[in-house]
Amino acid sequence: MLRYVPSFSRFSRSSWENALLTCIFSPAIEATHHPAVLKATISSTTPPPDPRTIAHWCAQAGWPVHPLAAGRKTPAGNCQTCATSGHRHTDCPCIRNGRWCHGFHAATTNPTLIDTWWSKHPALGVGVSCGPAGLIIIDIDAHHAPVPTRDRLWPGIAVNDAVDLTGLQNGFHTLAVLAALHGAPDPAHDENTLRVRTPSGGLHLWYQAGIGRQWLCSSGSSAGRALAWQVDVRSTGGYIVAPGITTTAGTYTPLGECRTPAPLPQWLVDELTRTGHLDEPASDPVPAPRKPPSRARQAVIDAGGGRDSAARTLETVLADVASCSTAPTGTGFSDKLNRAAYTAGGLVAAGLIDQHAAQEALLATAAYARPGQHQRALSIIRSGMTAGARQPLFPGGRP
Structure with a gap:
């Protein structure tokens, strides 16, 4: 199920203009990102190591690997039985018996198994299963395609018609602008x-996914969950072609000297969280709502002036957030906090509660449910309240 993605329109026109000037009209960036230049750079590199060596290198880094079809970027095919039976990977004996059926589900760091697979089939490529590897890959595309409508460029971020987007062409531009903002x-x-x-x-x-974090995959061309146009996300439930692998289209060439994924930058953590990429599935059964902590309840009273309908509405959604304290994961915390922040934003826009007090109530409840995650909670709260403010909420109907 796709998560709710709030609108996010706090960037001023001058912020947009500065970002666009920096990221789109810079000759250095345009030259560096031009596909013809990139292909010329790739063709001039030295021949990459063989796939088995690459597979061992990845495994030594702790990244489970699985075979890709020779010359392609798709997983090697299943055995005939698996291809025709339609069973799930969890019920498949092939993986237990050391065969590579079911794509990234068969990924391994076992050196003996790697030797067996690639010594018998040296032409196979190498894929890395991102989730078990603790990785998140930001996949920037440079496809020649018509630029979509503004609401599809940066999902959840409103782009005023006065902002001139002339020159924006691909994922390099959309991601650079998002960073600049x-x-x-x-x-x-x-x-x-x-x-x-x-x-x-x-x-x-x-990038490193981060301890305790699981990120969801997405496509930058999707109408649902997405980070930016022509920017895909590969993590839990996905795989990526290993560095150095060659397909019929060319080689996946590492750049520079660094061969180690860095921690995910905080601004990307915030954006990925905002756009629903943080995987925190609801548990079964759903924990019973708990009362918000006393500090949050006092903030609710301050926000709404007492036990009126607005304060009761806010306290109800805060109770859902507080219920996440029953378990460290699997309670739908991000969704519930996002929903509570959206509700608070609507109540603030209606003039029924005070913005500062509402934010304090949200932060206090988030700290109660997820101690030590202030920055993450603040990011969700700010974006949710901003989105909610666009839809004034009157619990008892408009006065």
């Missing part, structure tokens, strides 16, 4: 993390 450098130029140039002129940015 946060005051962060263009991650495509981040020499402190593993970067891999793709045969089509795109770029894979490899």
Whole structure:
């Protein structure tokens, strides 16, 4: 199920203009990101190591690997039985018996198994299963495609018609602009993390997912969950082509000297959380609602002036957030906090509660449910309240 993605329109026109000037009209960036230049760079590199060596290198880094079809970026095919039976990977004897059926579900770091697979089939490529590897890959595309409507460029971020988007062409631009809006450098130029140039002129940015975090995959062309147009996300439930692998389209070429994924930058953590990429499935059974902590209840009273309908509405959604304290994961915390913040934003816009007091109530409840995650909670609260403010909420109907 796709998560709710709030609108996010706090960037001023001048912020947009500065970001666009920095990221789109810079000759250096346009030259660096031009597909023809990228392909020329790739073709001039030395021959990459063989797939088995690459597979061992990945496994030694703690990244489970699985075979890709020779010359392609898709998983090697299942055995005939698996291809025709339609069973799930959890019921498959092949994986238990050391065969590679079911794609990234068969990924391993076992050196003996790696030797067996690639010594018998040396032409197979190498895929890395991102989730078990603790990785998140930001996959920047440079496809020649019509620019979509503004609401599809940066999902949840309102782009005023007065903002001139002339020159925006691909994922390099959308990601660079998103970074600039946060005051962060263009991650495509981040020499402190593993970067891999793709045969089509795109770029894979490899990052550590973070302890206890599971990120969901997405496509930058999706109408649902997405980070930015032509920017895909590969993590839990997905795989990525290993650095150095060659397909019929070309080689996935590491850039620079760094071969280690860096921690995910905080601004990307915030954006990925905002856009529903943080995986925290609801538990079964759902924990019973708990009362918000006393500090939050007092803030609710301060926000709404007592036990009126607005305060009761806010306290109800805060109770859902507080119920997440029953378990460290699997309670739908992000969704519940997002929903509570959206509700609070609507109540603030209706003039029924005070914005500062409402935010304090949300922060206090979030700290009660997830201690030590202030920055994450604050990011969700701010974006949720901003979105909710666009839809004034009158619990008892408009006065």
